[in-house]
Amino acid sequence: MKHPEIVVLFSSYRCNSRCVMCSAWIKQGSAPELSLKQIEKVFSDTLFGKNIKIINLTGGEPTLREDMVDVVRVLAAQCPNLRRIDIPTNGINTQQVLDKIERTLAVLLPTPVKLSVTVSVDGVGDVHERIRGVKDIFPGIRKTIEGLKELSCIYPFLSVSLNTTITKFNVQDLENLRAFSRTAGVGINFTLAALSEIGVESIAKQGSFEIEVESGRLITTFIQEITEQKEMEKSYGEFILHWLKTGERAAPCNFRKGRVILMEPDGNVYACGNFKEFLVGNVLKETFGVMWKRRRSVPGNAGDKCRTCNSNCYMGEI
Numbered sequence: 156m157k158h159p160e161i162v163v164l165f166s167s168y169r170c171n172s173r174c175v176m177c178s179a180w181i182k183q184g185s186a187p188e189l190s191l192k193q194i195e196k197v198f199s200d201t202l203f204g205k206n207i208k209i210i211n212l213t214g215g216e217p218t219l220r221e222d223m224v225d226v227v228r229v230l231a232a233q234c235p236n237l238r239r240i241d242i243p244t245n246g247i248n249t250q251q252v253l254d255k256i257e258r259t260l261a262v263l264l265p266t267p268v269k270l271s272v273t274v275s276v277d278g279v280g281d282v283h284e285r286i287r288g289v290k291d292i293f294p295g296i297r298k299t300i301e302g303l304k305e306l307s308c309i310y311p312f313l314s315v316s317l318n319t320t321i322t323k324f325n326v327q328d329l330e331n332l333r334a335f336s337r338t339a340g341v342g343i344n345f346t347l348a349a350l351s352e353i354g355v356e357s358i359a360k361q362g363s364f365e366i367e368v369e370s371g372r373l374i375t376t377f378i379q380e381i382t383e384q385k386e387m388e389k390s391y392g393e394f395i396l397h398w399l400k401t402g403e404r405a406a407p408c409n410f411r412k413g414r415v416i417l418m419e420p421d422g423n424v425y426a427c428g429n430f431k432e433f434l435v436g437n438v439l440k441e442t443f444g445v446m447w448k449r450r451r452s453v454p455g456n457a458g459d460k461c462r463t464c465n466s467n468c469y470m471g472e473i
């Protein structure tokens with residue numbers, strides 16, 4: 156039986172953004188969080204930690220967790236085959252983000268683990284601020300990107316990029332974002348907003364951000380262009396284009412293969428990145444090994460949910 160190699164670890168639902176396509180920030184304050192000690196115990200399970208190669212330390216805004224750097228220290232210590240930690244950030248609180256990332260780099264310096272930091276940018280200037288629901292944040296985000304770039308010159312194992320979630324609110328701004336990334340001197344990834352019941356719980360906002368048919372044509376042209384220009388990986392570009400054309404998924408999913416799992420701040424583990432029916436168990440109630448054996452009884456075919464899912468599910472990573 157395969158064991159997961161990638162963990163999407165929602166360390167907290169605390170967030171200082173109010174994104175239109177997200178409900179994570181609504182849960183903050185009411186969502187319990189695994190403590191540092193509990194995280195250490197979970198990853199020290201040899202059936203778990205030793206197989207992990209990539210951890211996406213996400214949220215919420217992961218840098219709002221006071222002990223984020225210690226969480227990274229624990230993960231690097233308990234996962235001997237870890238090769239990369241991904242940290243997505245909204246980049247709003249420049250000083251806090253740069254401080255936490257710099258201290259994280261110091262922790263990872265003596266290890267072979269690389270760090271990938273992705274700053275969410277959904278539009279340029281006020282387009283971004285409207286989508287993120289917070290005014291006057293764009294200049295600070297620009298400074299965060301500049302600071303991260305400077306850190307990447309000092310620490311070559313740090314990679315910095317931007318990520319745009321495509322919704323109906325930024326279809327007209329995609330070319331501006333592309334130009335912004337060039338000016339900023341960092342790469343940019345474009346992903347389609349996915350419907351999810353877990354994590355960001357975008358499904359609660361369904362209908363408010365989904366791409367309209369007319370916009371689908373604009374996005375298709377844009378994705379074709381950036382794929383041709385090799386700014387997007389060909390297989391992912393084709394995946395998006397197929398989904399835009401048919402509404403159906405045309406690629407395997409690493410969650411379904413059992414290679415990726417999602418863990419919520421309260422310790423719930425899911426064998427799917429989007430839907431609660433694939434709950435495997437809770438790491439506070441049983442060991443990972445016991446839980447993972449039972450996963451066999453989780454339906455392997457999620458029917459329509461998988462057929463129409465547009466999540467990239469770490470395509471090309473394993």
Ligand code: SF4
Pocket residue numbers: 170171172173174177178179180214215216245275355
């Ligand atoms: S999408 Fe991310 S940054 Fe935006 S509110 Fe949700 S957790 Fe916060």
Ligand code: SF4
Pocket residue numbers: 408409410411426427428429430457460461462464465466468
């Ligand atoms: S819905 Fe299916 S395809 Fe999408 S993440 Fe879950 S298991 Fe993978």
